[in-house]
Amino acid sequence: MEDIQLLENIEKYLSGELSDQERVQFDVIRQKSADIDQMVVEHKLFLDQMEAYAKRKNVAQTSHQVFSSLLANGEWVPIESAAPPTKLIQLWSKYKKGIAIAASFGGFVAIFTSIIVMYLSPSLNGSQLLQLSKAVEVIKKNQQAQGYLLNEVKTKVPENAKLISGGSGFLIDTKGYIITNAHVLKGNGAIVINSKGQELNATIIYSDITNDLALLKIEDKDYKQPKAIPYAIRRKISDLGEEIFTLGFPRNDNDIVYGKGYLSAQTGYEGDSSSYQIQISANPGYSGAPIFNSNGELIGVISTRQKLAEGVAFAVKSTEIIEVVNALKLDEKTKNINIKLQRFSSSPSKNRKSQLDNLKNFMYSVRSFN
Amino acid sequence: MKAERNEQGLLKGLAQNDSKAVETLYKSHFTMIQHFVENNNGSFDDARDIFQEAMIALYEKVQLDSFVLTCQIKTYLFSICKHLWLKRLHQMGKYSSPLSGQEESIFVENDLGLIEKKDAAFAIMDRALNSLGEPCKSLLEGYYLNKKGMQELASQFGYTNADNAKNQKYKCLMRLKKLFFAQYNIGD
Numbered sequence: 001m002e003d004i005q006l007l008e009n010i011e012k013y014l015s016g017e018l019s020d021q022e023r024v025q026f027d028v029i030r031q032k033s034a035d036i037d038q039m040v041v042e043h044k045l046f047l048d049q050m051e052a053y054a055k056r057k058n059v060a061q062t063s064h065q066v067f068s069s070l071l072a073n074g075e076w077v078p079i080e081s082a083a084p085p086t087k088l089i090q091l092w093s094k095y096k097k098g099i100a101i102a103a104s105f106g107g108f109v110a111i112f113t114s115i116i117v118m119y120l121s122p123s124l125n126g127s128q129l130l131q132l133s134k135a136v137e138v139i140k141k142n143q144q145a146q147g148y149l150l151n152e153v154k155t156k157v158p159e160n161a162k163l164i165s166g167g168s169g170f171l172i173d174t175k176g177y178i179i180t181n182a183h184v185l186k187g188n189g190a191i192v193i194n195s196k197g198q199e200l201n202a203t204i205i206y207s208d209i210t211n212d213l214a215l216l217k218i219e220d221k222d223y224k225q226p227k228a229i230p231y232a233i234r235r236k237i238s239d240l241g242e243e244i245f246t247l248g249f250p251r252n253d254n255d256i257v258y259g260k261g262y263l264s265a266q267t268g269y270e271g272d273s274s275s276y277q278i279q280i281s282a283n284p285g286y287s288g289a290p291i292f293n294s295n296g297e298l299i300g301v302i303s304t305r306q307k308l309a310e311g312v313a314f315a316v317k318s319t320e321i322i323e324v325v326n327a328l329k330l331d332e333k334t335k336n337i338n339i340k341l342q343r344f345s346s347s348p349s350k351n352r353k354s355q356l357d358n359l360k361n362f363m364y365s366v367r368s369f370n
Numbered sequence: 371m372k373a374e375r376n377e378q379g380l381l382k383g384l385a386q387n388d389s390k391a392v393e394t395l396y397k398s399h400f401t402m403i404q405h406f407v408e409n410n411n412g413s414f415d416d417a418r419d420i421f422q423e424a425m426i427a428l429y430e431k432v433q434l435d436s437f438v439l440t441c442q443i444k445t446y447l448f449s450i451c452k453h454l455w456l457k458r459l460h461q462m463g464k465y466s467s468p469l470s471g472q473e474e475s476i477f478v479e480n481d482l483g484l485i486e487k488k489d490a491a492f493a494i495m496d497r498a499l500n501s502l503g504e505p506c507k508s509l510l511e512g513y514y515l516n517k518k519g520m521q522e523l524a525s526q527f528g529y530t531n532a533d534n535a536k537n538q539k540y541k542c543l544m545r546l547k548k549l550f551f552a553q554y555n556i557g558d
Contacts, residue, residue: 004540046547047514049554052433052488053495054515056426058387063425066392067400067418075397076404076414336551 006036010043038333156191156199156220161369163187167287168248168302169216169366172233172321173339174225176218179321180288180366181303182207185214187368192218193249195256195360202366205337206328211274211320212303215328216366229342230358231290234297234318238263238276246280246302247356248289249365256360259286263299268314276300276315288366291315296345296355377443384425385432395425399444403451411459420458424450427485491554498549506542513539 012018013026030037070076157163167184169192171177178192190202200220207214242263250257261280268275278291278300291300300315325341328334383391400421407417427450428443499507505527512518512526524535 004537007540007543008536042551046550049491049495049550050514053492055387055433056429056488056492057515059384059392059429060422060426062387062389062392063396063422066389066396067422070393070396076400336554 006039007043010040011047013040014044014047156201157367157369158189161187161189163367163369166249166365166367167285168250168289169364170247170288170290170298171226171229171362171364172325172341174227174229175339176202176223176225177205177339178202178216178218178364178366179290179301179324180214180216181301181316182209182212182214183303184288184366185216185368187370189370190216190366190368192216192364192366193254194365195363197254198222200364206324206331206334208324208327211316211323213301213316213320213324215324226361228346229362230346231292231296231298231362232343232345233321233341234293234299235322237266237317237319238293238299240264240266242299243294244278244280244291244299245352246286246289246291247359247363248286248302249363250285254365256363257286258356264312268316272314274317274320275303276317278302278313278315280313285365286313290363292359380443381428381432384429392425395443395447396421399447402444402448406448406451407455410455412455416455416458420451420454421447423454430485430488494553495550498546498553501549502542502546505538506545509535509539510542510546 009018009026013023018026030040165184165186167181169178169180169184172179185204185207188204190204191199192202193199200218200223202216202218202220205215205217240263243260244263245258245260247256247258249255259280261278263276264279265277267273268277276291276299280291280302286302289302290298291302293299297318298321299318301318301321302313302315322341325339328337328339380391380394384395400417403421403424404414404417407420408414412420424447428446431446499510502510509523509527512523513520518526520532520535520539523539524530524532527535527538529535529538
């Protein structure tokens with residue numbers, strides 16, 4: 001009974017049938033309960049789809065009726081095809097002629113088409129994404145780990161919101177899914193900044209405090225989806241002494257920083273089997289930055305939680321990223337998210353410099369706000 | 371300028387499901403498509419199906435807030451129909467070379483891609499509704515599609531009162547949402 005009432009209220013809320021006072025009360029409830037907020041967003045998405053379905057169905061019906069009555073009134077006379085379908089050769093020659101006619105239209109159609117497309121496509125994606133972004137808003141707070149304070153900047157961060165933590169992150173799926181550390185996201189909202197300094201809105205989708213990994217999704221019309229991720233997520237444990245390198249945003253000025261080192265132990269802090277110990281100069285802002293081996297495979301994610309000797313850091317193993325993706329399937333709210341992890345790295349160029357030039361396009365600075 | 375305004379009016383009419391506008395579109399442009407399809411290995415019925423599909427595509431396009439008319443409706447309908455028809459020929463194996471050429475690829479990647487997404491969402495909702503069974507399907511269609519009141523639905527479906535109808539509607543809705551979201555991919 002309670003559920004029915006809740007849904008009824010959500011429907012009234014969405015259709016604007018609530019009084020101003022009720023509306024304000026409902027907004028408060030939404031803010032307090034992530035579950036209810038999620039229900040509202042999901043139901044809105046559903047009702048929008050339903051509405052689109054109904055309207056389109058009506059148009060199809062009208063179109064059909066109009067056609068039938070015009071046809072009955074003798075508006076058009078069907079020309080029966082002269083060639084029976086078995087005479088293939090005849091059909092072919094007939095068809096070729098048609099193509100020639102079609103092709104002559106081609107040129108000018110192309111010009112107009114590209115204009116339409118130019119005008120339409122970016123904003124289309126935007127509205128679609130915006131709507132969807134809300135549907136996957138799963139917000140979990142993380143108070144355990146340490147991040148670092150950021151200076152205030154003019155951003156896509158909503159007004160009145162305060163930047164409270166930040167770090168690095170990287171794409172694992174061209175659709176805009178980014179992995180970072182859970183402790184980087186101390187706030188309940190996030191933006192990411194690419195290596196060119198462009199800011200993009202992002203949603204926190206999943207956060208695993210135990211393994212210190214979190215998943216973000218870029219939800220921004222300005223996001224340009226790359227063709228493919230150049231690095232595979234390594235599914236095996238890496239070797240001791242392996243040469244590694246990283247790219248991250250440890251500085252406040254958002255410049256990407258390259259670091260080189262080696263894998264110093266196959267387990268992490270106090271024998272933790274889910275992480276590596278690495279020898280690399282890691283600053284706090286490196287949190288969430290990827291670790292690559294010389295084959296260009298992604299083998300881990302820096303997580304600098306323990307304050308230790310200079311140059312010693314820890315990295316969450318890449319196998320834990322796979323666990324995160326698997327865990328999404330178990331949750332009702334995230335089970336429809338389809339992330340495809342790259343299985344093969346594109347052959348790394350011999351020149352580290354050009355390799356980095358390519359990789360930095362997949363690296364993001366992450367900032368979290370409240 | 372006047373012609374342009376007329377076209378805008380037609381599109382607005384299509385968006386609002388105005389049968390006058392739909393009729394004008396058929397009268398002005400169907401013959402062109404009929405000739406194209408009939409001259410390219412198709413029948414009158416094929417032309418009818420293709421044109422209907424193109425009308426839906428145009429409708430979906432007009433629905434978008436950002437829609438701007440940058441070419442004549444005629445041009446637009448023709449290019450959509452042409453694409454759809456070549457695709458169908460290709461599927462039937464009557465046209466073996468790939469749909470190539472720059473014009474086609476721009477179309478496929480951008481415009482039709484978006485319309486195909488809408489087609490997919492429509493098909494998912496359609497399947498979900500149709501697998502609900504009665505009276506759920508009609509009840510939900512009555513409420514959400516035809517915007518009937520609970521009282522009216524209660525008497526139509528023989529429920530003793532509006533509350534009973536509401537209960538039933540709730541159960542049906544939960545089933546529909548489950549069916550819909552099982553296939554509708556939020557992440558994509």
